[in-house]
Amino acid sequence: MNKENNTPTQPITAEYFDILKKEGAKAWTSCIHLNADKKFTSAITGMAKTDSAAITYKAEHILLRDIVKVFTAFSLTYDDFGAIPIKTKFILVYLYEKLQGRDLSKTYDLKKINELPYSSQFDKNINLIRETSFFEAKEEMETEFILPAILTKIKSKQTVSIASSINRIALLMAKADDTITEKEEEVLKQISDKVNNPKIVIGTSKYEEIPEDDTLEIVLAELQELIGLENIKKNVEDLTNFLKIQKIREEKGLKTATNSLHAVFMGPPGTGKTTVARMLGRIYKHLGYLEKGHLVETDRAGLVAGYVGQTAIKTDEIITAALGGVLFIDEAYSLTSGGFNDFGKEAIETLLKRMEDHRKNLVIVVAGYPDEMEVFIQSNPGLQSRFNRYFEFDHFAANELLDICKLIAKKGDFMLTPDAEEKLLEILERVYEKRHRGFGNARTVRNLFEKIIERQANRIVEMTPITEKLLITLTEEDIPEILKTVKEILVFDEEE
Structure with a gap:
């Protein structure tokens, strides 16, 4: 034809x-x-x-x-x-x-x-x-x-x-x-x-593959580049070294310690828990403990259905998507907060069974506020036996929050003047001093940065000519008023 x-x-x-x-x-x-x-x-x-x-x-x-x-x-x-x-x-x-x-x-x-x-x-x-x-x-x-x-x-x-x-x-x-x-x-x-x-799309949950051409050295370098989190970096480094040696012992036919890779991340929001969970998956993959090392991020809404029999199916679907990688469950304690007849218990039982069925190809990381996570783990003997690695995430200090903001600015092709940094630091110090457990940390900084660049846009929009230097420079004038901003941030975090 x-x-x-x-x-x-x-x-x-x-x-x-x-x-x-x-x-x-x-x-x-x-x-x-x-x-x-x-x-x-x-x-x-x-x-x-x-x-x-x-x-x-x-x-x-x-x-x-x-x-x-x-x-x-x-x-x-x-x-x-x-x-x-x-x-x-x-x-x-x-x-x-x-x-x-x-x-x-x-x-x-x-x-x-x-x-x-x-x-x-x-x-x-x-x-x-x-x-x-x-x-x-x-x-x-x-x-x-x-x-x-x-x-x-x-x-x-x-x-x-x-x-x-x-x-x-x-x-x-x-x-x-x-x-x-x-x-x-x-x-x-x-x-x-x-x-x-x-x-891969899993309802309200998120599925993230590991980067192409990824290596163990790349992951560990990225870990060290994270702002703050010094105790977390040390914990991950110690775990990595332990797992390396266990692999070498296994290859030489020597006995190895039982490796439970499941973990509990305890800490307030915006402190890097998801980021570190993502890195753990990559590390486990490169060390040969997981097939793919990808991350599936979910919460109660992603696991629990509204009627009898469907929660197990919904939870099983999420777990299946996570096989070969890490299943990260945020605010995991909410699975036990619905009362005696709540379907969250069905989700937990499904999780425990699949953790046993796929103990060599599935890692689960549960995360949330420290007090609630302790109660959650203690609520079920199966959870206590399977989760014995605990990582404690703390609020970022004011200077670390400033460093996060400067990093966000750099990635967005912006630069803070010394006067702008000084004013911004004062806001962050006041917020940190009055913080409560729901303080948003990095999330709060990202929201604040969005306001800063909006103020900059309003300041320069009528200027002529608009040069590259003008576009990238954030001045003291672009930083919002201190007391009002602190009050707004604290109210917003309480509402969240």
């Missing part, structure tokens, strides 16, 4: 159609298995738009959505719709029919199959398929391939099969005219990257 005029010089042969039928059959079989998987059906809602979460989606709906995305990607490499190879269009139509439970090979012979693309209705059907909302993905997943993302998240055995199927369908569309252009090669690479390394 000629790309220029779509003349039928390359008909759909019996051999080619047989390849397409096999791909359709594999996809259909995979969808049947997935629809019977409770973990899969439960995970679907986490990828759907909020207003469509009540819709009952099946695997074939989501796969069709992803196949349409593949077709759209290749269609954009052509100047107009008519230039798209007929075989590419036919692949879309055939798979659409197959995943709707209709097999064209049982309805039409090969002669009729080759006539279909030239009917007046064919292109209209293509557009209808493209316009159909098979699955409404949440905003952050709209540009992603949904089925591979769901399967990766739940660690499904169908993950490789579905990813391979989508990649093969993409290759069939690219080679529909027996040639692959540079643009099509680039599209194939982009599809492969997204399908094989899908973005």
Whole structure:
């Protein structure tokens, strides 16, 4: 077939159609298995738009959505719709029919199959398929391939099969005219990257992979660059050295101490608990204790559902996504704060069971205020036996808060004048002196910095010319009034 005029010089042969039928059959079989998987059906809602979460989606709906995305990607490499190879269009139509439970090979012979693309209705059907909302993905997943993302998240055995199927369908569309252009090669690479390394979204929880080309030396250097946290740095360094030696003993066939990598982070908000948990995952990965070292960050809302039986499913989904890495549970004590019949207890029991099932490939870090965390750990013998590493995070001192603010400024291409630093330090000293346990620390500094750059913008907006020096310099005038700011910060933190 000629790309220029779509003349039928390359008909759909019996051999080619047989390849397409096999791909359709594999996809259909995979969808049947997935629809019977409770973990899969439960995970679907986490990828759907909020207003469509009540819709009952099946695997074939989501796969069709992803196949349409593949077709759209290749269609954009052509100047107009008519230039798209007929075989590419036919692949879309055939798979659409197959995943709707209709097999064209049982309805039409090969002669009729080759006539279909030239009917007046064919292109209209293509557009209808493209316009159909098979699955409404949440905003952050709209540009992603949904089925591979769901399967990766739940660690499904169908993950490789579905990813391979989508990649093969993409290759069939690219080679529909027996040639692959540079643009099509680039599209194939982009599809492969997204399908094989899908973005992970877990409801309100956060999923963070470790940086590319990461090393143990890089992590430890970043740890030392953190402002303050001297006792935490020493604790992590001691733990790292201990784990290194345990690995060496293991390699030499010597007995090793029992390594419990789970940890309790106790301290107020904004003191670096999540940052350090992220680093621990990377360290464990580089030392060979975790497979991936990624971080899944969640809280009570991410684990507990509102009705019987669903909390275990929801918690299990989060844990599955965290396998091979670190599950960080902020304000973990809230799991025991709902009373006797609260579903938080169900979440804890699920956590304890999975910690035992995956003790060699899952690390859980629970975090929160010191007093509440002590009560939380003591509330359940299972928690006491599994958590024996405690890290105590304290409030940042005023000079450390100033250093954090200066670092934020540097990263944003700003610079504080000496007068600005002096005024800002006075604010921070007064806030630190009157701090309460809910004081936001680094979070408070970030909020204050946003006000500072807003004031700077108002100061310089009418100046001419606006030079680079003017844009980057933060003066004493840009720092808000001291007493008023201190009062606002303390009230804000109390409300939080």
